[in-house]
Amino acid sequence: MPSSAPSGRGVPPRGPHRTEGPVDFLREHREEVLATLSQKDLLPRLLLQDSGRRLPLPDGSVQLVVTSPPYPYIERWDGLFERALGWPGGTLARDPTRLEAIHRSLTRTWKECERLLQPGGMLCINIGDATRTVGGEFRLFPNHVHVVEACERLGFRSLVPILWKKPTNKPNSFLGSGFAPPNAYVTLDCENILIFRKGPRRRLPPHDLLREASQFSKAERDRWFTQVWEVRGAPQRDGTAAFPEEVPRRLVRMFSLLGDTVLDPFAGSGSTLRVAHRLGRRAIGVESDRARGEQLRAALPDRPPELSKVLDDLIRGYGPGRPA
Ligand SMILES: C[S@@+](CC[C@H](N)C(=O)[O-])C[C@H]1O[C@@H](n2cnc3c(N)ncnc32)[C@H](O)[C@@H]1O
Numbered sequence: 001m002p003s004s005a006p007s008g009r010g011v012p013p014r015g016p017h018r019t020e021g022p023v024d025f026l027r028e029h030r031e032e033v034l035a036t037l038s039q040k041d042l043l044p045r046l047l048l049q050d051s052g053r054r055l056p057l058p059d060g061s062v063q064l065v066v067t068s069p070p071y072p073y074i075e076r077w078d079g080l081f082e083r084a085l086g087w088p089g090g091t092l093a094r095d096p097t098r099l100e101a102i103h104r105s106l107t108r109t110w111k112e113c114e115r116l117l118q119p120g121g122m123l124c125i126n127i128g129d130a131t132r133t134v135g136g137e138f139r140l141f142p143n144h145v146h147v148v149e150a151c152e153r154l155g156f157r158s159l160v161p162i163l164w165k166k167p168t169n170k171p172n173s174f175l176g177s178g179f180a181p182p183n184a185y186v187t188l189d190c191e192n193i194l195i196f197r198k199g200p201r202r203r204l205p206p207h208d209l210l211r212e213a214s215q216f217s218k219a220e221r222d223r224w225f226t227q228v229w230e231v232r233g234a235p236q237r238d239g240t241a242a243f244p245e246e247v248p249r250r251l252v253r254m255f256s257l258l259g260d261t262v263l264d265p266f267a268g269s270g271s272t273l274r275v276a277h278r279l280g281r282r283a284i285g286v287e288s289d290r291a292r293g294e295q296l297r298a299a300l301p302d303r304p305p306e307l308s309k310v311l312d313d314l315i316r317g318y319g320p321g322r323p324a
Pocket of ligand 1: 049050051052067068069070071080240241242243244265266267268269270271272286287288289292
């Protein structure tokens with residue numbers, strides 16, 4: 001069964017809405033859920049290529065994209081953009097006028113996501129703005145504005161974004177001089193998680209089995225569907241600027257169903273793919289850096305998720321003392 005199809009037969013209505021997630025539902029319908037999920041192709045897949053070029057995947061075959069591209073005008077990614085766009089090394093450190101051109105190249109990937117998402121599918125993009133002195137002047141490079149404009153132009157509908165604030169041990173890191181106005185700068189201490197939908201809401205039959213089995217609890221809803229997330233950043237080891245798994249974990253639970261396909265077109269160290277697989281989704285990643293991609297391919301699970309364990313984890317995740 002293609003994963004975009006309604007998931008199994010509907011289940012009878014369950015009376016008043018429950019707030020504790022799918023625990024009781026999974027206990028009652030476990031065998032049906034397992035049988036429905038086992039018909040889906042949940043083998044993870046990694047494509048080693050530029051995600052701005054056509055990917056070997058059918059139109060409408062993805063339900064959710066969760067990703068984080070390299071951030072323009074963040075120094076660590078200068079070389080990548082300079083090489084991709086054929087500019088001499090050092091261009092971005094000198095020239096603050098290249099932001100639009102870089103975003104035009106990233107937009108090729110957002111366009112491919114638009115083709116691959118099914119109607120009602122969701123696109124979540126984690127992107128930070130950049131502050132930097134370029135050409136002798138300190139300035140802000142508002143990356144999120146360019147991504148919002150590009151995605152709206154592609155026809156995506158913007159939904160309320162999340163501000164991801166990383167708790168820091170440096171309470172008042174402050175740029176500027178002393179305590180006198182007006183020339184100090186506000187600290188850039190949030191990244192954006194932009195949320196878009198392809199067209200109107202995704203349509204599913206009433207009481208769809210996998211939808212019911214994918215519910216979040218009231219505690220999760222209260223914590224996740226709020227505009228500011230305080231999530232500690234991940235330890236950085238391999239130069240990919242990995243996000244902590246808590247970020248894709250929330251997004252995958254919020255915006256996809258068990259058995260859905262989740263794509264990360266800038267896979268990096270594979271955080272989204274690992275999380276999606278563990279949560280019983282099909283994980284597809286794209287990575288253009290061959291060495292990083294090979295490393296990731298070796299580390300990715302080479303089999304579908306163990307479905308019984310996926311459901312057990314989901315049940316355990318709701319247990320007492322485990323608010324996610
Ligand atoms: C910010 S990192 C992603 C980090 C990831 N979220 C994680 O948790 O590890 C961006 C990744 O995208 C890759 N990349 C850059 N341009 C790409 C492109 N056009 N197509 C595919 N991958 C690309 C980079 O090599 C890098 O690994």
